[in-house]
Amino acid sequence: MLKPSRYIVSEKNRNGELLLMSILHCTYVKFPQAYADEVLTLMQSAVINESVGNLKIIDVLKTNKMLIASNLDESLLVDAMHKQHVFSNDWLYLTILPTNNCNFRCIYCYENPAEENMNDQTEKNILDFVRKNIRKYKKLRLNWFGGEPLQQKERVVRMSREINEICKANKIPLVGMMTTNGYDLDLETFRSLISNRILSYQVCIDGSKCTHNVQRPHFQNSDSYQKIYSNLLSIKRNIKSNTFKIVIRANMTPFVEEHLLGHLEDLASDFGNDKRFSIYFQGVRDWGGNRISENAVEIAPDEENYYKKWYDIASEKGLNSADFIPVGPVTGLCEANLKNGYLIYYDGSIHKCSLASQDETSKDIDTVGQIEDGGKMIIDNEKIAKWIVNRVSSENCYNCSLYPICCGGSCPYSKNIKGQKSCLPIKEMIKAHLRCLDYRNMIPTSLRECEENHL
Ligand code: SF4
Ligand code: SF4
Structure with missing residues (x-):
């Protein structure tokens, strides 16, 4: 049995053709207008029997990792990519x-x-x-x-x-x-x-x-x-x-x-x-x-x-x-999340976030170290931990189509330091990414050869 991946962004272009992107696997596919609604309905199903229904559609979606095994927990894959x-x-x-x-x-x-x-x-x-x-x-x-x-x-x-x-x-x-x-x-x-x-x-x-x-x-x-x-x-x-x-x-x-x-x-x-x-x-x-x-x-x-x-x-x-615009797993993660991500100021002090360093209440946690004479980097690992540890605070994140991009919090200053939810307002940007690729004919069309039969 199959199920739709949670990490898909879809958009119809002006001709009614359906553009799909797997955010997790960076695959793109376009379905002719004649198939668009059928595909959208399929992508809203809880489980799909892969030997029933339009097998060509199922095959395209499966090949592009948009339909996946029903027992697969994709969020684990995202978490592994995030840790890596x-x-x-x-x-x-x-x-x-x-x-x-x-x-x-x-x-x-x-x-x-x-x-x-x-x-x-x-x-x-x-x-x-x-x-x-x-x-x-x-x-x-x-x-x-x-x-x-x-x-x-x-x-x-x-x-x-x-x-x-x-x-x-x-x-x-x-x-x-x-x-x-x-x-x-x-x-x-x-x-x-x-x-x-x-x-x-x-x-x-x-x-x-x-x-x-x-x-x-x-x-x-x-x-x-x-x-x-x-x-x-x-x-x-x-x-x-x-x-x-x-x-x-x-x-x-x-x-x-x-x-x-x-x-x-x-x-x-x-x-x-x-x-x-x-x-x-x-x-x-x-x-x-x-x-x-x-x-x-x-x-x-x-x-x-x-x-x-x-x-x-x-x-x-x-x-x-x-x-x-680069779109794919971890592309939304600010470098402040990264263990080896250092912001070195003009005075040799080491920071995580230039916004935090301007804020009186966050200045201290943001100053994570110093480069000393001889090139020795002194780092406060307790402070670094506050920036790089990722605790996904909401179940919604696992089900959000953007989860592979932001992994539940692209901005550690908001999420870890200020304790605020930090959703990226980028869904429309990704839809625009799909439409703009499509203007340039860069999304492969599936099932074109059998479109006439379907109609
Ligand atoms: S505000 Fe957030 S996203 Fe921006 S630099 Fe700081 S930690 Fe990174
Ligand atoms: S933080 Fe917001 S955008 Fe990111 S995965 Fe969670 S719900 Fe989605």
């Missing part, structure tokens, strides 16, 4: 904040910019740590974060080069990324970074010039939009390599939404159909700090409405859109 991901020594995850200074004054930012920069001794300590410990791991993920990391451009380039050399000498693959406002991401800097394997970037442009410059003002230049946009264009036109990825993120508010269409049209004509660039929408939330209330930022009551609407529009205009 959290406790594995395969990866070392280092997020380095070389400064908490920033040249922008974004109206929703939780950070308080200050002139606190990494010094040479801390740089040396971090490099010593990597040099002495890299062989304990199989891969290194290095993420530059801030403040604005490019406020310390020379140090970031120098450290990236050094870390790349250490990894090469030890035959350890390096996956490098950067979250930057893009203002100082000029061609020369970009070339230096990608030559040292910093290949993934997230750059925020909050919609059209008129909204971006209000939401993300530079501290001096009233038109940061122009500077960022021309940096990205210059990268697109002058860098031939296909190895890098730039995600252009729009932080969504009702104000941004009002003027978004023109921005997407500009992006589509300049970056559309270039696989190195994609768009990502993130509803603005109250991430902490005082600025969001001081600036009276309007937040939409349901950010999922943005995802429902704008990914499709971006995709139709020719932009790489929700089809580029």
Whole structure:
């Protein structure tokens, strides 16, 4: 006997065809409109006799692990994947904040910019740590974060080069990324970074010039939009390599939404159909700090409405859109969950979460260690345990279709430290992921050959 997997997301496209994704196994399938309702009914059954009914449908669903043995407890598989991901020594995850200074004054930012920069001794300590410990791991993920990391451009380039050399000498693959406002991401800097394997970037442009410059003002230049946009264009036109990825993120508010269409049209004509660039929408939330209330930022009551609407529009205009969002087991887990996930501040202190470190009541539990002279990492394991232990607090999680993605709590700051439920508002994003893949004909159609017989 069979039963439907609990971890399936389904969506009908405009033609009434049914798109299905197994979140646990990352399989996708499309059924013609003629079969859509029959498949949906089947997927709501408690148990299914595999020799009764439409055997072709059953076979497709079974092959794609959307129908599974009726005695299988899939949540155990998710729990095993979660444990493997959290406790594995395969990866070392280092997020380095070389400064908490920033040249922008974004109206929703939780950070308080200050002139606190990494010094040479801390740089040396971090490099010593990597040099002495890299062989304990199989891969290194290095993420530059801030403040604005490019406020310390020379140090970031120098450290990236050094870390790349250490990894090469030890035959350890390096996956490098950067979250930057893009203002100082000029061609020369970009070339230096990608030559040292910093290949993934997230750059925020909050919609059209008129909204971006209000939401993300530079501290001096009233038109940061122009500077960022021309940096990205210059990268697109002058860098031939296909190895890098730039995600252009729009932080969504009702104000941004009002003027978004023109921005997407500009992006589509300049970056559309270039696989190195994609768009990502993130509803603005109250991430902490005082600025969001001081600036009276309007937040939409349901950010999922943005995802429902704008990914499709971006995709139709020719932009790489929700089809580029990674969806699958543990993809929603923040690195703060991971045993080997460390956030290293400009002063060498080690943290778990940049939001928690700004909050007076969470500062202490967030400061989990220090890198000392000689590269010795001192870690408070009792504090680390508070971040990485996963106690699924609700039976609902096991039955939630998103359980493989978030494993019952993607954000340990909310769940473990503040004791709040932390559901990811991403169901609409995943449905958009399915629709956008479908626009590009990337979901295989099943049963096409017998559709006529069925009708
Ligand atoms: S722990 Fe939560 S708030 Fe902190 S960085 Fe991770 S997801 Fe964000
Ligand atoms: S925390 Fe929320 S989104 Fe995650 S599995 Fe539980 S119910 Fe689903």
